Amino acid sequence: MRNGPNQQKLTLLFVWGILLFLVSARLFFWRPVVLPKNSYLEMETEVSQVFTLESSQKLSVGDVAVFAPLYPKIRVGDRINIQGKVDLTGTMLDPQIKIIEHKENFSGWLWDLRQKIVGKVETLLPAREATLVAGTVLGVDRIGRDFRNDLIKTGTIHVVVVSGQNLSIVAGVFLALVKYLGRRGAMVLAIAACSFYAFLTGFEAPVVRALLMVIVTTLALFFGRATTAIFSLFAASMAIIFVWPAAITSISFQLTFAATLGIVTLGAYLQKLMRVPVAGEITAVCVGAFTFTAPVILYHFGSVSLLSPFVNILVSEAVFPIMILGFVLSALSLVYMPAAQLLSYVVFMPAHYFVRVVELFAEYDTFYVRGFGGSAVYFVLFAALILGLVLIWKGYSREGV
Amino acid sequence: MGMHLRLILTGVLIVVLGGVFFAQEAQKEGRVQAVFCDVGQGDGFVIFGGGGGQIVFDSGLGSKMIDCLGRYMPFWDRKIEIMVITHPQKDHMEGQIEILERYKVGHVLWTGALGSGGLFEDWEKLVREEEAQLYPVARGDRIEFGDVNFEILWPTKSFMDLWKLAAGSDLNETSIVARMNYGNICAYLTGDVPVEKLEDVIDKNCQILKVAHHGSKSGTSDVALYKMQPKIAVIQVGQSNSYGHPKREVIESLNKFGVKILRNDIQGDVLIQFGNGSYEVKSRL
Numbered sequence: 001m002r003n004g005p006n007q008q009k010l011t012l013l014f015v016w017g018i019l020l021f022l023v024s025a026r027l028f029f030w031r032p033v034v035l036p037k038n039s040y041l042e043m044e045t046e047v048s049q050v051f052t053l054e055s056s057q058k059l060s061v062g063d064v065a066v067f068a069p070l071y072p073k074i075r076v077g078d079r080i081n082i083q084g085k086v087d088l089t090g091t092m093l094d095p096q097i098k099i100i101e102h103k104e105n106f107s108g109w110l111w112d113l114r115q116k117i118v119g120k121v122e123t124l125l126p127a128r129e130a131t132l133v134a135g136t137v138l139g140v141d142r143i144g145r146d147f148r149n150d151l152i153k154t155g156t157i158h159v160v161v162v163s164g165q166n167l168s169i170v171a172g173v174f175l176a177l178v179k180y181l182g183r184r185g186a187m188v189l190a191i192a193a194c195s196f197y198a199f200l201t202g203f204e205a206p207v208v209r210a211l212l213m214v215i216v217t218t219l220a221l222f223f224g225r226a227t228t229a230i231f232s233l234f235a236a237s238m239a240i241i242f243v244w245p246a247a248i249t250s251i252s253f254q255l256t257f258a259a260t261l262g263i264v265t266l267g268a269y270l271q272k273l274m275r276v277p278v279a280g281e282i283t284a285v286c287v288g289a290f291t292f293t294a295p296v297i298l299y300h301f302g303s304v305s306l307l308s309p310f311v312n313i314l315v316s317e318a319v320f321p322i323m324i325l326g327f328v329l330s331a332l333s334l335v336y337m338p339a340a341q342l343l344s345y346v347v348f349m350p351a352h353y354f355v356r357v358v359e360l361f362a363e364y365d366t367f368y369v370r371g372f373g374g375s376a377v378y379f380v381l382f383a384a385l386i387l388g389l390v391l392i393w394k395g396y397s398r399e400g401v
Numbered sequence: 402m403g404m405h406l407r408l409i410l411t412g413v414l415i416v417v418l419g420g421v422f423f424a425q426e427a428q429k430e431g432r433v434q435a436v437f438c439d440v441g442q443g444d445g446f447v448i449f450g451g452g453g454g455q456i457v458f459d460s461g462l463g464s465k466m467i468d469c470l471g472r473y474m475p476f477w478d479r480k481i482e483i484m485v486i487t488h489p490q491k492d493h494m495e496g497q498i499e500i501l502e503r504y505k506v507g508h509v510l511w512t513g514a515l516g517s518g519g520l521f522e523d524w525e526k527l528v529r530e531e532e533a534q535l536y537p538v539a540r541g542d543r544i545e546f547g548d549v550n551f552e553i554l555w556p557t558k559s560f561m562d563l564w565k566l567a568a569g570s571d572l573n574e575t576s577i578v579a580r581m582n583y584g585n586i587c588a589y590l591t592g593d594v595p596v597e598k599l600e601d602v603i604d605k606n607c608q609i610l611k612v613a614h615h616g617s618k619s620g621t622s623d624v625a626l627y628k629m630q631p632k633i634a635v636i637q638v639g640q641s642n643s644y645g646h647p648k649r650e651v652i653e654s655l656n657k658f659g660v661k662i663l664r665n666d667i668q669g670d671v672l673i674q675f676g677n678g679s680y681e682v683k684s685r686l
Binding site: 053054055056069070071072073119122123124125126127128129130142144145146147345348352 | 439441462463464465467468470471472474476477479495498502503504519520522523
């Protein structure tokens with residue numbers, strides 16, 4: 001959709017406003033805590049992040065990743081005494097942890113609320129279906145190792161951990177109301193909804209990064225041109241790397257960047273080419289995202305499934321009802337559990353469909369491309385090939401289609 | 402096609418497909434079956450009694466048991482009728498915390514042996530909060546459960562009384578040994594019990610053996626195998642575990658007696674379905 005110069009100026013102004021805010025925040029408020037590596041550490045600290053994994057709890061203490069036993073449970077806001085060995089990579093395994101006290105603060109309250117909701121959803125749905133709701137609605141990653149492997153194998157992990165796709169869905173719902181709300185109204189509501197969604201998911205760094213990239217590119221695409229979207233995506237990514245230098249090595253950041261780039265370039269091109277409503281759009285988005293994320297996945301995980309775009313097409317229609325119904329289920333579970341129980345039977349259907357499709361396709365090992373794990377040369381070559389193809393064929397889309 | 406007809410057809414489609422789906426889910430509970438879940442380096446299995454209920458023995462580490470229950474139980478069933486903790490060690494009880502948090506648990510069977518540390522305290526607290534009925538069991542107790550029944554073979558009450566006075570050094574000694582009976586088929590469920598105790602309590606042949614202590618040398622002997630004459634043996638063991646389980650000697654003994662070996666680290670979940678005087682092994686659902 002293209003607009004007049006005023007809309008484009010507004011979009012650019014908005015993008016630059018966000019970037020300026022980020023840079024200022026980085027310079028004035030945020031200072032990373034760097035702890036010594038390859039040494040014994042004993043310190044008292046307040047817990048600001050806890051992730052419950054399948055057989056451990058992961059805490060972030062400064063720039064050290066701590067893997068503690070599952071019990072006793074540690075909460076955000078707990079003041080703890082921690083002792084253990086930090087290795088060269090900044091990891092501490094099986095430390096001695098003593099909870100001294102619990103301090104009430106806003107992030108602790110929000111974390112408790114999310115855990116409470118997840119706890120209730122987990123009493124209503126089987127484990128795998130519950131992780132889908134917890135992941136897509138609340139950004140709580142409780143995926144077990146086997147199911148996680150299945151999701152990685154089928155290239156659908158991005159649905160369950162809060163990612164650009166989920167935020168795009170939220171933004172898309174409100175931008176679709178443009179007829180009734182007007183452009184400005186739809187934009188404001190989309191940003192507000194995405195921000196609320198990020199708030200629900202705890203404003204964790206990967207979510208905030210995805211939020212920025214998605215808001216900036218979705219709006220640029222909606223109000224401007226594809227080139228504005230690509231430019232905005234790059235500008236937002238640069239700002240993110242400036243604020244969180246470690247993001248450049250983070251898989252979630254690389255995947256969100258690659259997927260967004262794939263959707264606004266190859267995806268947009270394929271969409272024009274196919275001209276099939278809904279199905280064409282889904283296929284274009286899935287193929288675009290897959291083609292650009294494939295080298296990143298191959299680099300980090302050593303294998304990628306060629307069935308991934310197909311699986312994504314199959315499950316994509318289930319994601320929207322899981323998110324929307326999951327949101328209502330989460331809210332209802334806090335108010336009236338019997339009603340939530342009834343609704344959970346409805347939520348189960350799309351969630352179970354998603355789980356079974358993923359389990360089914362995870363079994364097919366023959367469609368895997370393997371190797372090249374950790375090979376930067378290959379990664380660069382593949383990325384160059386894709387970008388080259390996009391540039392070469394870009395002209396064709398304007399003239400021929 | 403008119404609007405009314407479309408609505409009627411939509412309703413019929415939903416009812417028919419929903420009905421087929423529900424029927425398929427309901428089948429999961431209707432049959433007698435045992436699922437030895439792939440819970441990593443630990444024990445965790447669930448037995449469906451055929452009457453719609455489940456009895457869960459141990460639960461391995463972390464949340465793997467929950468994942469397993471979610472896949473084998475119908476989605477509407479959020480109750481575990483009986484949960485057994487053979488002995489309070491992490492690789493047998495950690496997963497029970499998640500079960501207590503997510504499912505309604507009717508009864509908890511244990512020996513009364515106390516564990517230590519934050520994990521055991523959390524477990525006790527959750528059992529109290531759940532208001533589950535806590536039953537200490539001992540040799541001679543019999544549990545009727547749907548179409549199957551369980552005989553408790555170990556520990557004896559006198560042993561547990563002694564243990565309470567002066568706790569021994571090895572919690573494995575307190576491990577519950579039970580025998581599941583279904584018609585003429587039976588299974589020895591052995592926890593981590595040391596083989597000397599196991600040899601003492603075997604009093605009949607059984608087709609199925611849950612190998613004690615993840616295939617450690619301390620849990621299996623030729624004498625025990627000779628007394629049991631099992632046809633199949635399930636070893637609950639994690640891939641590439643640091644203990645080197647199952648031990649070569651145990652595998653050799655089982656091979657010597659012609660026992661078919663099923664391992665969670667190789668087969669994943671091991672599912673045994675029981676029929677009229679027969680059983681069938683499936684490595685996955």
